[in-house]
Amino acid sequence: MPKRTSKPAAKAAASKSQKQNSACRVALIGFGTVGRAVAKILCESGDGSLRLTHICNRNVERKKQPWVPSDVIWTDDVQAVLKSDAQIVIELIGGLNPAEQIVRSALGSGKSVVTANKQLIARHGPDLLQLASSKGGQIEFGASVAGGVPVLPALRTGLCGDKLHGIAGILNGTCNYILSRIENARIPFSEALEEAQARGYAEADASEDLDGGDARAKLAILALAGLHSRVAPESVRARTIRAIDAVDFDYAAELGCTIRQISRADLKADTLFADVGPCLVPTDSPFGRVQRNLNLVLTSGQYGGDMAFLGAGAGGDPTAVAVVSDLMFVAQSLSAGGGKRSAASNVSTPAISNDFETPWYLRFFVRDQPGIVARLAQILAAHRLNIDSLLQKPGFEKSSLPFVITLEPCRDALLHPALEEMAGLDFAIRPCLCLPILR
């Protein structure tokens, strides 16, 4: 047996009972996959500093678990939980309604809140931090981005001494699963999506994931926590991954790249440049090597340079670790005399722009005929855009011929009018796919 810093047994028992009394009272609202995993950790591995008092869910009777101690109250009455003496409410029901009202009500009565709700924090994070601060409570949301990867806690602690100016990440495991499946098996997008759905990595309606809604909510939270910037998720451009074709991975490979859904935010002076969507990234870069449903976040700081965080971005257990870690942090603050987490007072509201200057990948599907390249080159030249390379792999049908033009770095805003002009060309049988190339 390892030697523990030991105490006489009687004293230890007394200390344990004392600890039980001084334990922080915690109520759990939402008993789905994550909620269940949180309860399990609290019941199995607790160090006595946290005591689960309530589990609240609809139809709670059929949710009951034998491993939950008998003194935990099972209820479907949220109001009863909010009126109880629980000091921390864990909100794990997700979505805005009724989660927002529950969180506001808990904070309003001086309770602290731990939540994994990205939509709620992305939209109302600054307000809720302010509300918590004014009522003497805290709100923590470490599980709302990148699941178990401790990016938000690192921003709060180990990186708070730096001045960050950039954050970029693979924040959506569904997109990464689908893109890395197309990359590795060269299957059509639709097949990769079906496979992800069959394996439980994508929902029946995966729009939030595929079209970037999920990732941009997470990016807004990272911008708040790391760049002290208030960003409405809707103000960030989100580009879908639905248009990505297996052939795009062939052309990307020619350029030493693969394709990933990247969420990025760069703070320059008073403007936050932000974008979510598929990008070309070098195959041997940190982003290019992220496979399956993992998450990766890179931060760039004035003093500390670049840092990378990699891990499981979702799943009940990893997300539950983030929730329990937040609980322990809040409980420690409460026992030290109350939440003093600095509120949203140092948060600025920068202008949001998607006008990044990057090289570009343009992929066309055309009905082959003479003069196509000349026509496209003419349009690009008229907009003063420089072609970097022109790629056309053999072996495709003339009726639906894919080829690629890459452009030297230029601003998004300058490229856009050229793309519109190209959209009207009669030989284009699909809209041009336009992806930033990140180096």
Place this chain on the structure above:
Amino acid sequence: MPKRTSKPAAKAAASKSQKQNSACRVALIGFGTVGRAVAKILCESGDGSLRLTHICNRNVERKKQPWVPSDVIWTDDVQAVLKSDAQIVIELIGGLNPAEQIVRSALGSGKSVVTANKQLIARHGPDLLQLASSKGGQIEFGASVAGGVPVLPALRTGLCGDKLHGIAGILNGTCNYILSRIENARIPFSEALEEAQARGYAEADASEDLDGGDARAKLAILALAGLHSRVAPESVRARTIRAIDAVDFDYAAELGCTIRQISRADLKADTLFADVGPCLVPTDSPFGRVQRNLNLVLTSGQYGGDMAFLGAGAGGDPTAVAVVSDLMFVAQSLSAGGGKRSAASNVSTPAISNDFETPWYLRFFVRDQPGIVARLAQILAAHRLNIDSLLQKPGFEKSSLPFVITLEPCRDALLHPALEEMAGLDFAIRPCLCLPILR
């Protein structure tokens, strides 16, 4: 301009002066590269929550900087700092003497301490945590491992809800620089070392780095923070990288591997398996891809699975970020009513073992003669060790012929007697190099 959550100017000024008064008083002892970078961040980027009161160094007169505010006291008298009203002492002189006495004295008088001193924390961390706790102060040491990479803060916050059972890392930038130089340029060890010294990545006497003393101190700190295990650094076996030859990278490449100095600790029941030294790692693994002087730490948890942290492991500015982040954390705790960081009470003292079970890489330099392979195979067989592969690349001189045997997984303790027997063979012109192969 970004819109800030604004206040009337007069009120803001009043609030600023109030903030100045309520700011946490911080004294800096040690004004070398890191100390200077810390002072610079405090003077340039402060949010008003920290006020630098003293800078203490030998021969302080020639250290003075024009960018330090005039109300900061420059002194070479440590006692004056310890007797001052500073609430937090930053110890950046390094080494055990007099750093240990200074830290004990500061903690003993109820001050808090932030330090980057790995030797001090590796040897006395649990005691110092206990002392701080008993006197109402705190001691933080986020900068003592992996410089600016926020591993220790992540262990304290985002991962504290997990039960970690393993930690492994590239913790010494000097070794990684040298090994990745030999890998990329196939130069001799001595040349890579000279180059590292010329570029300031290695000291004139680099023994602490090369022979693993530095890395095992850091591993002991990670084991304390992440595995709640008290580990005397000397109890961890440290193997040198001095015996690594350029030819080892050729043979490693044959096995799909490269060579890195890896520090690892695995907690299994009541035993902590720990080792520091060069290992074969797959070229396309996270460890294999770490180049130059970067640091990488992987953690393995029961609930959250594997996490990776990558960044600059040393350097003034990144290390200073870790120090300032710790300062902000301590200041926040103090303003919330005092340090309540749980002390070393949940720390156990496991048995330490280096008896990992892994596959092995054995490299011999021999004076070629008939029967060498037969003799070695005979010894291995007598010890019931299974050969996995035998590699002999052409083109070497017979008088100093390198060749490699890899073994199927076996325990370190079983391999050792065989190695001793081999050491006595007359054809061996160098001791056998024996490296674990990590998969």
